[in-house]
Amino acid sequence: MHFNAKVHFDFVKHRKKFYAFSIALTLIGILSLFIFNLNYGVDFKAGTNMDLAIGKPITQAEAIDVLKQAGYEDMTPTIGGAGNERVTARFDEVLNQDEIRKIQDAFKAKFGDQVDAEVNIVSPDMAREMGAKTIYAVIIASAAIMLYVTIRFEWRFALAANIAILYDAFVVVAIFSIFQLQVDLPFIAAVLTTIGYSINDKIVIFDRIRENLRFSKIKNKEQLADMVNNSIWQTMARNIYTVLAVLVVAISLFIFGSESIKLFALAKIIGLTSGAYSSICIASPLWYQFKGDPKPKAAKTQASA
Template sequence: MNYNTKIRYDFIGNRNKFFLFSITLTVLGILSLLIFNLNFGVDFKAGTNMDISIGKQAAQADAKAILEEAGITDITPTVGGNGNDRVSARFDEVLTQAKITEIQEGFKAKYGDQVSAEVNVVSPDMAQELGIKTIWAVLIASVAIMIYVMFRFEWRFALAANIAILYDAFVVVAIFSIFRLQVDLPFIAAVLTTIGYSINDKIVIFDRIRENLRFGQFKNREQLAEMVNASIWQTMARNIYTVLAVLVVAICLFIFGSESIKLFALAKIIGLASGAYSSICIASPLWLMMKGKQKPRTQAKSSTQP
């Protein structure tokens, strides 16, 4: 069949290569989670986070010396902000109010009375509750998307899309686990928005597949595979432009943003790249596999037996 589309690469014919790569990355991610787990930030484990505004340029060595004077020797604070005027320190234990005051007084003695601090304390119960709610948020979002796609298209589209978006979410988690990057609440926001952007790419391709399926007659699996390949290339430009528009913003945030937003931007970059990949190389081939196993409908008899 002629779809008036130049197919530059056979994604469907090479689907086994993409499946192998995706399975390998998934296995590596699972092993990393089992061995190393995630590098949870204060939001997901008990601890204290202090963001201290100095009002003038600060040095990391001086900030570390102040913490050591307060009896904390295993924490290396980070210095950032405009003109390196902010010091951030994350402690694995819940600091007492007396210890927090001692640290603040140490910075005031070094840099003056203009020093102010924002302190966030997460108790063990609160950390556990946040973790449970995060899991529920991802599951509810995935189920809601699956139901939406099932009503708009069919169950095969819904199942293929859900497998692909869960893969996208897991890729972000796996990369952060493998490279020991910190997981906090902005990271969870990045994962959830990744799911939203990812399903958008898949809906665009699935809508074109459904349209081509409606107006075409396919006698065998090869013709069906050709149609899916053509549908991917017919929507390629739109998907690339959509992803690039958001990707450029995420990259700018990662390069020029503050330290507190860099990991959020990085998670977005990984999620966007994975979403574009899975829409083309996972979701569409998965739908084809399930559609190819569908039994052909038998035509109704034109006459009845007497």
């Protein structure tokens, strides 16, 4: 049986190694969440975010010094914007108007009256509501994708795809937990778009598997494994080019973008990489296992004339 693809590596044969690596990473992520939890930003916990436009270049050391003068000793603001003219400071407490004015006046005293501040305050109730809506968004997105794949293909494809995309989403969460990177609304957007890009890769491979399955006569597990491997390699170039095109953009944003979008870009890089890996090494081998032993149709016997 030939599928016109050169198989360089047998993904199905080595599937248990991929499963072991993925399970190990998942367990490490779960352990990290239990021990360290996530480093929630202001969007998911009560607090205040101040974004100050200074109007002239400023260093982090200067910003820290001004915040100390305003009475905030342990603040580590981030510097960004064109020419490093913006200061972002995140406070774990909800600041009142007098406290906000005191910080703004401290920067004006140092850099002039052109200093302007944009303030976002998240109350405890808003933080809890935001967290709940985020969980609902991930659940609804996953359920909708599983329903779509079930309608377009069949339940084995849907189950394999959903396990893989949930793994992709969790990998992003796990990495952010392990390294205690800040989780905010752009991070959630990155997770949801990761799910979208991830299912696209899997649909491409599944479509080729279904096509090859339709036009081949699979008689045993070995032939089924050969068909899955060939389907992966037939779509390998397309998947790599698609992922690389988006990765180039995400990496460029991470390197050259402002501080406010660096973590969003990093989450995208992690999610895209995981999505490409899971499409090839998890989703397709899982479908192979769910498919079980092929059951070829009984050959029709022709009645003798």
